[in-house]
Amino acid sequence: xxxxxxxxxxxSVFKGAPVELKCNYSYSGSPELFWYVQYSRQRLxxxxxxxxxxxxxxxxxxxxxxxxxxxxxxxxxxxEDSAMYYCALSGYNTDKLIxxxxxRLQVFP
Amino acid sequence: DVKVTQSSRYLxxxxxxxxxLECVQDMDHENMFWYRxxxxxxxxxxxxxxxxxxxxxxxxxxxxxxxxEKKERFSLILESASTxxxxxxxxxxxxxxxxxxxxxxxxxxxx
Numbered sequence: 510x511x512x513x514x515x516x517x518x519x520x521s522v523f524k525g526a527p528v529e530l531k532c533n534y535s536y537s538g539s540p541e542l543f544w545y546v547q548y549s550r551q552r553l554x555x556x557x558x559x560x561x562x563x564x565x566x567x568x569x570x571x572x573x574x575x576x577x578x579x580x581x582x583x584x585x586x587x588x589e590d591s592a593m594y595y596c597a598l599s600g601y602n603t604d605k606l607i608x609x610x611x612x613r614l615q616v617f618p
Numbered sequence: 619d620v621k622v623t624q625s626s627r628y629l630x631x632x633x634x635x636x637x638x639l640e641c642v643q644d645m646d647h648e649n650m651f652w653y654r655x656x657x658x659x660x661x662x663x664x665x666x667x668x669x670x671x672x673x674x675x676x677x678x679x680x681x682x683x684x685x686x687e688k689k690e691r692f693s694l695i696l697e698s699a700s701t702x703x704x705x706x707x708x709x710x711x712x713x714x715x716x717x718x719x720x721x722x723x724x725x726x727x728x729x
Contacts (some may be wrong), residue, residue, distance in 0.1 A: 518658065541716060550623075551722040553661075553708065560715070595660060604649045604668070604712050605676070610660040 511536050513598050515609035522586050523617050530581040530612045532570075532596030541599040542572055543585040543606070548592045556581075556594070566590070586616045622721040624709055630727045637696040639724050641709030650692040651718065652676075652684065654709070655706040664707075667692055699728045 512535040522528055531544045534540060544556040557565045558570040560577060578594060596609040625640035643650065649668050653661040653676075657729040663676030665684040673684050681703060685693040692711075694705055 515660075543716075545718075549643070552722045553710075555717050558715070599716055605651075605663060605666065605717060606661075606718060608653075608661040610658060 511598065511600060513596050513607050513609035515594075515596055515612050517612045518601050518610070519613045519615065521615040521617065524588055525585050528581075528583045528614065528616075529592070530594050530596075530614065532579045532581065532609060533594075534579065534598050536577075536598060536600060538601050540601075542570070543597045543599070544568070544579075544581050545568055545595045545597055545608075546592050547595070555594070555615045556575050585615075588616050588618055590614060591616045622709060622711055622719050624707075624721040624724050626724050627722060628725050628727075630729065631699050632729050633700060635696075635699050635728075637689070637699050637726065637728075639694040639696075639707055639726070640696070641692045641708075641721055642690050643692075643711040643719070644690065644710065645713060645719075646689065647711035647713055647719075648689070649712040650686070651710045652682075652692065652694045653708045653710065654678070655708055655723070661708065664694065687721075696726075699726075701728050704728045 514533045542559040546556040547553045568583045595611045597606045651666040652664045662678050667673045667686040683695045705727045707724045710718040712718050
């Protein structure tokens with residue numbers, strides 16, 4: 510079955526600390542993986558996708574097919590990173606996204 | 619910039635009422651989606667549409683229907699609202715490179 514698992518509901522860190530939001534997936538094939546973010550009182554928006562291999566707002570995510578993971582990382586967290594983060598998967602030849610349950614990141618000053 | 623708008627930010631309805639949630643996108647996207655967002659459950663797909671008058675059930679279609687009469691508009695209908703349909707409803711359309719663009723959401727409360 511296709512599934513996205515985000516094991517942490519809440520992750521709290523202090524400003525300047527490294528951050529890793531975990532995402533594991535289950536998919537028989539080659540999926541496309543995404544991270545979406547929702548800041549307080551804002552709409553859900555794309556943060557990054559594995560295909561583009563880019564760093565957005567200091568965040569990176571590497572697709573590890575062996576471990577079926579797509580963890581989101583940032584070396585030094587900022588207060589403005591506080592938000593809800595969703596990992597999502599799209600299968601081959603489909604536009605549908607399967608979302609994880611989300612992780613709320615709190616960055617304290 | 620892609621703009622996805624939803625007709626209401628907050629809505630309060632009574633059990634048994636018929637509820638219409640409207641979504642409009644202005645980028646000529648073919649595919650549109652309706653999700654509900656609940657704490658601890660993430661986003662779950664209710665219905666999606668890949669063309670005018672075309673629709674397909676998502677993961678939790680029970681109690682919902684949809685209408686897509688025009689390309690830019692995708693409506694979610696609760697035929698007879700129930701308290702377990704109290705939720706945040708998000709509409710999205712999909713553009714290039716599989717990026718989904720979301721509306722601001724409608725928080726529906728069913729009393």
